[in-house]
Amino acid sequence: MSTRLPGAKYKTVFDRGRSAKGRLLVAWCHSAINADQQAGVVVSKKSFRHAVDRNRAKRLLREAYRLLAKEGEAPKGSSWVFVGRAAVNGKSCAEVKEEMRRVMRKVCDA
Numbered sequence: 001m002s003t004r005l006p007g008a009k010y011k012t013v014f015d016r017g018r019s020a021k022g023r024l025l026v027a028w029c030h031s032a033i034n035a036d037q038q039a040g041v042v043v044s045k046k047s048f049r050h051a052v053d054r055n056r057a058k059r060l061l062r063e064a065y066r067l068l069a070k071e072g073e074a075p076k077g078s079s080w081v082f083v084g085r086a087a088v089n090g091k092s093c094a095e096v097k098e099e100m101r102r103v104m105r106k107v108c109d110a
Contacts, residue, residue, distance in 0.1 A: 003069055004062075005040035005079055013040070013081045022103035024096060025061065026083040029107045031075070039065045039080040047086040057084040064097040073101060075108055 005013070017030035041061045048054040061082045068074045088096060 003038055003066055005038040005081065007040075009038075009079055010040055010042075010081055013079050017079075017081070018107055020103050020106040022085075022099050022106075024085055024088045024091060024099045025103060026085065027100070027103040027107050028081040028083070029075075029078050029104070030080075031078040033077065035077050035079050037069055037074055037076050037078065039069075039074075039082060041082050041084065043084040047084065048089065053089055057088045060084075060088060060091065060093055060096045061100070063093055064100045067093075067097055068101060068104070074104065080104075 013028050013030040017028045019026055019028045039062075041058045043054045043057045043061075045054065048057055061084055065074065065080065065082065074080075082100065
């Protein structure tokens, strides 16, 4: 099964989910009994003026989540939406992954 969140579920995560802010990203989480372990990514044109930068930020966020899910660190039964902040620009995948891990813990503890 894919780890990508279908477009129709973004609104549900934003409306019913909890959020936590980090330096590089904002994480929204919606837990449900029948939810798959999926994540979506949002990167605004206001934060990243050039399409190349937006696409790189989206790739970094997706890859960081994929690695966390593969390692079993992403909670099961939850849908995630990650909103990239301008500080993601120029960061490595390891830095984004560590920040994502920290923010995900913050959301789950709340």
